[in-house]
Structure formats: C-alpha cells, structure tokens
Amino acid sequence: MASLPPIDIPPATTGNGAFDAPADDPNGALFDYLLRLGDDSLVLGQRLSEWTGHAASVEVDLSLANIALDLIGQATLLLDYAGEVEGRGRDGDKLAFHRDVLDFRNCLLVEQPNGDFAQTMARQFLFSTWQRRLLRHLAGSADARIAAIAEKAVKEVTYHAELAAEWVIRLGDGTEESRRRMMDGLEWMARFVPELFEADGLTAFLAERGVAADPDSFRADYEEEVGAVLAAAGLPLLPQQRPILGGRRGHHSEHLGHLLCTMQFLPRTYPEAVW
Amino acid sequence: MYTTELQKTAKVASTEDPDKLAAFEARVAADEFIEPKDWMPEAYRRTLTRQISQHAHSEIVGMLPEGNWITRAPSLRRKAILLAKVQDEAGHGLYLYSAAETLGTSREEMIEALHSGKAKYSTIFNYPTLTWADIGAIGWLVDGAAIMNQVPLQRTSYGPYARAMVRVCKEESFHQRQGYEIMMAMAAGTADQKRMAQDALNRWWWPSLMMFGPPDENSPNTAQSMRWRIKRETNDELRQKFVDITVPQAGALGLTVPDPALGWNEARGHYDFGEIDWEEFYSVVRGEGPVARERMQARREAWEQGAWVREAAAAHAEKHSRKQEAA
C-alpha cells in the first residue's frame, strides 16, 4: 500500500476547547477583542443592507438602512483601530474584505439569515439589547479610544434596541400570523444568545485591566429586559437549549461564508484596485 | 425625467367655473403658491397627482438598481455612502407621497396604481446595474439629470410639491458628487476599472438623455404645464443644459461620450448631439425595458410579502388605542 505524504498537524489548542488567544499578549488580546466588536457590527450591518428596497413599507426600509448605516460606521471605527493595534499595516477595509471565516470573530447571532421581517427583528432585538449594555460599560473603558467609540455608538444602539423592541411587541401582539412568525423568529435566534455572554480568557484578561466589559456583569439585567419586552408582547420566554458557541474563535455557522462571498467579491477579484 | 409627462393629455374641462379658473390662473401667473385647500381646476389636480406620484414611485423603484450593489460595495466607506444615499431616496419617496396625498389620493391607491402598471416611473430604472461603475454612473448621470429637473421645480406652483423639492434638492448634490467620485477613482484606476467606467458611460448615456422625456414637439402637455407653472422649463431645454454640463465632466474623467455626432457648436453656444432612439424610449415607457419585469416583480413581492407586517402594525395600533380609551 502506497503511503500518503505526512501531514503537518498544527499543535492542539490549549485546554479542552477553550479560547486560545494569547492572554499574556496585551496587544494581541486587544486586537482580537476589537475584531469581536467590529465584526459584530460589520456582519449585522451587511445582513441588514440585504433588505434595502424590499421591506414592507418605505418607513421600514428607511429604518433598516439607517441601522445598517450606523453599524457599518461602528465597524469602520473599530476595525481601523484594530488594524492600528495590530501594527501590520492593515486598515478596516483590509480586515473587512481580506479575511476568511476562520479569522472572523463575530458572534453567531449576527450572521444568521434575515428570514422574514420577524426573524430579522428577533435578531435585532436580542443583539441590540445586549450591545447597548455592553457599550454602556465600554464607554467607561480604560482604553480611551474604545471609550470614545462606545460613547458615540451607544446613542445609535439605544435607538436600534428601542425600535426592535417596539416591533417585537407590535408583531407579538398584532395578528395570529404575526405572533406565530415572531415566535418562530425568536426560536430561531434564541440558540445564539448564550454565546453573547460567553466569558473566556480574553475577556477576563481585558476586563481585569478595565479595557473590556465582563458580559456576565449585565446578564441578569439583559434577561430581565428581554423578559419584560416578551411579556409586553404576550410572548413566551425564550426556549432554552445547549448553547451553540464558536463564533469568537472563528468557528461559524454555514451562513457566514456565503455572506463573505458577496461582501468581499470586488476587493478580492481586483486586489490591485482602489475604489 | 422622474416626472415627465408619460401619460394622457390634461384637458381642462369646460365645466370649470370661468371666474374661479381666471382667478386661479392669475394667481399662478403671479407666481403665487397654490395650497391644498385652495380651489384648483380638476385637470391641474390630476396632472399634479400623476406627476408627483410618478416622481415618488421613481424614488422608490430607484432604490432597487442601487440596492443591488450595497452588499457588494468595495470598501466600508463606499458601503456607508451608498446606504446613506439610498436611505435619502426612500426619504424623498416619503416626502413626495405625502405631497401627493394633499391632493386627495391615498398612498395605498398610488402604490396600487404602480403595481398594476397604471402608474409610470422613470424609464431609467428599467436598466440593469452590471458593475460597480454603474453605481458611479447613476450618481453622476441619473442624479445629475434629476438635479437639472428638480431645481426649477422648487418654484413649481403647487406649494407642497415645491417645498418637497427644496428638501430633495439639498440632498441630490451629495448624490451626484458621490457618483462622480466613484467614476474618478475608476477612470484613474486599473485597466479593469477603466473598462468598467467606460462601459457604464456607454450604457447609461442615452437612457440618461431619455430621462428628460419626449422632444418638445411630441410633448403635448408641456404648454399647459408651463402655463400652470407645474413645469418651468421644457424637456429639450433641460436636456441641452444637461449635455452642456456633462460632456466636459466626461472629458475630465478621460472617458468618451458614446455619440459620434457630439460637438461644440460655436454659433449656438451649445453642444450638438446625435438623435435619440425614441423607439427605445417609448418601448421602455410601455414597460418593455430590459429589467422592467424584475423591478415590478421586486416591488410587488416586497408589498405582498410585507402585507402581514402592515396588518400586524395596524392591528396592534387598534388594540392599543382601544386600551387607551378604556383607561
């Protein structure tokens, strides 16, 4: 039997599946943390922009484009800063358009497909409610640049969270059909909520230094806030299941690759071009 | 243009009260604004409703060709700019639907007329956006033509329309600039980019000239619309202005306008340009444009698939107001 050539096997990650970022390298940790924040905004902004021109009314179209625009703005600030921290000459565009799935650090929730409008609003509600609380903490970050970005973004995200909560209530309370769709949407997205509160070595390392926020510190508030909106909508609590994780380590759902195909097509096809 | 007369002639019925008609015409001739509650001839109301709703539909359908590229914009900055631009167009659609509603037709009725094919929208949006350069060409040429048309409409005789145009015009110059900027980057870029830029100009040039509508001798409503100050310049006047301004801009980009007959006419002080293929124009007006079916299908699908959302919002508002009454 002919033997196959040997395969270079990369060294196993430390621990039993835990995050393997170099927690003793402050710049590496900060870079990765900024990617998490920036990729969340980028991927959700990209998803929302798929709606443009196809929403239920001009007003809805406007509000979705408006949220997408805010998120792309946040992504630009965060990824540009990530590039500076990394110090290898990459800027926000390089990071957005020239990384593959394994190097994206967004949570799984934001990359979920739009589905119908209820599914889109379920995702927005669960994410923006979390992002607002995170940004409130980050506005007091020991890293002045993160603090400034968060302070600006928290105003935008407050509007996103309010708008989404209003839609959850409207759709939950509206008609038989809208209630059913809202429940389906929430059910689809609920699996990915625990990941938002996943605390790993990197968050712990940066939280200790006052740079990052420990998501666990606002978990109870988040659950209470989500619960209150669902109650106002006459909807049941979110279904519980074993958390699905991986986004923060580059292990995504199947959806992200397709999103990147579309988003990155021009810069990758014409790497020499300036637009 | 967004607002060309593409439909039937406006006949002033002889049943209008001659005194009221005379007073109305005197006010219009004195450049006074007509307001929603003022008396107006039925034909004026009809013409304006058609024109403003057509303009509103154009803003909304116009989101589709550009929306086609938001997810593929080649940089974060370009993506943000295009999102902001398309968001503006949605806003323009809203102001214009509101302005048209002051004449007594509801937004639902107008949208119904669009979806049934009864109402028209600008012919330009029935052409496809094939490459990123098309987004540049649309901003530069299509928004450029829109500005040409809309600046005089800020003094149109119907108050709500004129005021909507003031808000719209403030945003249009940004739209044109971002388009021209895209063209500048591409025309000065790689061979692939230059090819896309020239190809976009080749495809969008003639449809842009068609946006101003049929030639004056075939534009039966122009005289009446000018008299009522609904329109302030004729199709051919606006088209000539557009050519005069745009040709040097193409030159500055190093691109060639696809018209062998194009040339500066010293005596006229204007560019001469070739004959427009009016057969193509009228076929696009009839709904035979290359992507006319796709555009209408997208609009109808958005509307039909969004019906449950609008119903839910209405049902919730209804329940909510009943609760408030009970409280």
Ligand SMILES: [Fe+2]
């Ligand atoms: Fe426009």
Ligand SMILES: [Fe+2]
């Ligand atoms: Fe517009």
Ligand SMILES: [Fe+2]
């Ligand atoms: Fe525009």
